[in-house]
Amino acid sequence: MEENFEQTISLQFELKSHDFVQAGEASSEIRRRLKKLGFASDVVRRAAIAAYEAEMNVIIHARRGRLQVEITPRQILIIAQDEGPGISNIHQAMQEGFTTAPDMIRELGFGAGMGLPNIRRFADEFNISSCAGEGTSLKIVIYAGEG
Amino acid sequence: MISVRGYFHSVRLDREKCTGCVNCIKKCPTEAIRVRHGKAEINEQKCIDCGECIGACPRKAKYVEIDSLELLNSYKYTIALPPPSLYGQFPPSVTPGQILAALIDLGFDDVFEVAVGAEIVAAETRRLFRTGELKGPVISSNCPAVVRLIQVRFPELTKRILPLDPPSEVAGRIARQLKSRELGMAEEDIGVFYLTPCAAKVTSIKAPEGGLPSYIDGAFSIQQLFPLISRSLKNVQGRGRQQRASGLGVGFGIPGGEVKAVGRENSLIVEGIGNVDNALEELEMGHIEGIDYIEAKACNGGCVGGILNVVNGYVAQVRLERIVRELDQVHEPLEERWPNLAQLNFKVPRIRVEPRPMQPLDSDINGAMAKMVAAEGILRTLPGLDCGACGAPSCKALAEDIAQGKSNANSCIFILRERIMALGMKVYNLAGIGTRMEEQRGDKEEGEE
Known part of the structure; x- marks a missing residue:
């Protein structure tokens, strides 16, 4: 065994539009794994919640998408990419309570406009890029170190 | 190196009775049990003494370590603490007052209802919500199996x-203090005994959370x-004995009773360890919002569903509900x-x-990640039948055990069969039997044509 060899675990989840049967499974799996790996409980929680919000965003808004997770001892990287309507005004989308979710989704208790603000709150690094009519991609990093 | 602390457990295994069947490993909510060398083994760190395995064991090999009644002789004065669930064990003609009188008749010097402790805890909870010291969601501390499930699986909560x-505990403290004052007796001369409906409470008495x-x-x-x-x-x-608790306190034994007593409308009532686990996961993920109080009980039907009761939990629930309705007429403050x-x-x-x-x-x-990667590779070779x-509850659990060096692939009977088959082929080929037999078969087939 090499001293400085750092392990990486990569996970990939395919997400489908309005698939409420599978909804939350990706983030649950991420949470389970991080716990088993022994990450600090607040790191697990922040990563799981950020992943959940990213996952739900794809399911609510996009046609299809993918959640990629890369776990290393130092950080958890979550990339969510989708093919969908995209976000025309990112600044507006980052406001708490702003939502474009259809009524049907909101009646189910989702799409309250807290997804992106929550991700920003729980992430240590957060990037969002979007092209209207094409799709959105999020990059979320959670640091695993203390503090 | 983390030193492993010893944990007291009330759930025990009778190795003589254990046949190594796998009923218990499947029921354990923390996957704490493995069957090794034909006997169940409980992982002390993971076990939360919920008692699920006791109900699952067809041979009654799992049991709860409780005290012998002889312990009563070690004290000058003894007090029994009957919980609400006890009242549900008897037909409707038997009143709680009569049950308390019977406890005195059978040898206790005094009784103190746990339901009174429940009323006091509920009143304090209401006060803390009122003053703003408590803010939701608050999870009840009443069920020790739930408390330990949180310690082990949801440390953030x-x-x-x-x-x-x-x-x-509140009932125990008050009972002891009151009697000590009344009789002028030292507190340690008074023995206080809980009449338990479950394994989980026994553990919390020996090792409070x-x-x-x-x-x-x-x-x-x-x-x-x-x-x-x-x-x-x-x-x-x-003849009955004066019974002090009101319906609010006695109601703690049935689902929803706690929520009613603490007076929070926006509350969640969850029973059954699996359901509690799901609800706590939702809570940890932040999906449960606007909730003040969570009444969570490990047993189905709440404490009347505890493994050490006599009567079916749902029957006891109906009986207890009736008692609560009658006691609900009591309105004076405690x-x-x-x-x-006072x-x-x-x-x-x-x-x-x-936590x-x-x-x-x-x-x-880093080591854990290497083991997770290894476990995944191993899992792909396992049959996936769970x-x-x-001896492990699932193929996944076995794969992790193997990756951690706690088990080996031959524990899987399907892998073992494949390996024996492969070995058999090897022996067969080595002996050259195969070649000869194939030759013979070839001759035969030719002949038939």
């Missing part, structure tokens, strides 16, 4: 647990005392019903539950 000593010492000296099970109480009920001939208690000026002790997180795959994250024949 330990700070959400109601920071008050549970009703049984909240950091305070227990004020209870021992636990007898409802099953153990049931025949004695039944006999004493004949002796008391319908201090008026019981002036001595004089005690009792303050509910504060507890603080610390006790499950061991990860390795003490070092049959449990290897």
Whole structure:
């Protein structure tokens, strides 16, 4: 065994539009794994919640998408990419309570406009890029170190 | 190196009776049990003493370590603490007052209802919500199996647990203090005994979760005392003893009773350890919003569903509901019903539950990741039937055990069969039997054509 060899675990989840049967499974799996790996409980929680919000965003808004997770001892990287309507005004989308979710989704208790603000709150690094009519991609990093 | 602390457990295994069947490993909510060398083994760190495995065992090889009644002889004065669930064990013609009288008849010097402790805890909880010291969601500290499930599986939620000593402990403290004053007797000369409906409470008496010492000296099970109480009920001939608790306190034994007593409308009531686990996961993920109080019980139907009761939990629930309805007529505050208690000026002790997180795959994250990768490779070679024949609850659990060096692939009967088959082929080929037989077969087939 090499001293400085750092392990990486990569996970990939395919997400489908309005698939409420599978909804939350990706983030649950991420949470389970991080716990088993022994990450600090607040790191697990922040990563799981950020992943959940990213996952739900794809399911609510996009046609299809993918959640990629890369776990290393130092950080958890979550990339969510989708093919969908995209976000025309990112600044507006980052406001708490702003939502474009259809009524049907909101009646189910989702799409309250807290997804992106929550991700920003729980992430240590957060990037969002979007092209209207094409799709959105999020990059979320959670640091695993203390503090 | 993390030193492993010893944990007291009330759930025990009778190795003689255990046949190594796999019923218990499947029921354990923390996957704490493995069958090794034909016997179940309980992982002390993971076990939360919920008692699920006791109900699952067809051979009654799992049991609860309870005290012998002889312990009563070690004290000058003895007090029984009957919980609400006890009242549900008898037909409707038997009143709680008669049950209390029977407990005295069978040998206790005094009784103190746990339901009174419950009323006091509920009143303090209401006060803390009123003053704003408590903010939702607060998880009840009443069910010790739930408290330990949180310690082990949801360490982040330990700070959400109601920071008050549970009703049984409050009842124990008050009973002891009141009697000590009344009789002028030293507190340690008084023996206080909880009549338990479950395994989980026994553990919390021996090893309290909240950091305070227990004020209870021992636990007898409802099953153990049931025949004695039944006999004493004949002796008391319908005479009852004054019963102090109101419906609010007695209601703690049935689902929803706690929520009613703490008076929070936006509350969640969850029973059954699997359901509690799901609800806590939702809570940890932040999906449960606008909730003040979570009444969570490990047993189906709440405490009347505990493994050490006599009567079917749902039957007991109906009986207890009837008693609660009758007692709901009591409206005077507890201090008026019981002036001595008011004089005690009792303050509910504060507890603080610390996390006790499950061991990860390795003490070092990098090592744990290597083991997770290894376990995934192993899992792909396993049949995926989750049959449990290897002694682990699922193929995934076995794969992790193998990656951690705690088991090996031959534990899987399917892998073992494949390996024996491969070995057989090797021997067969080595002996050259195969070649000769194939030659013979070839000759035969040619002949048939």
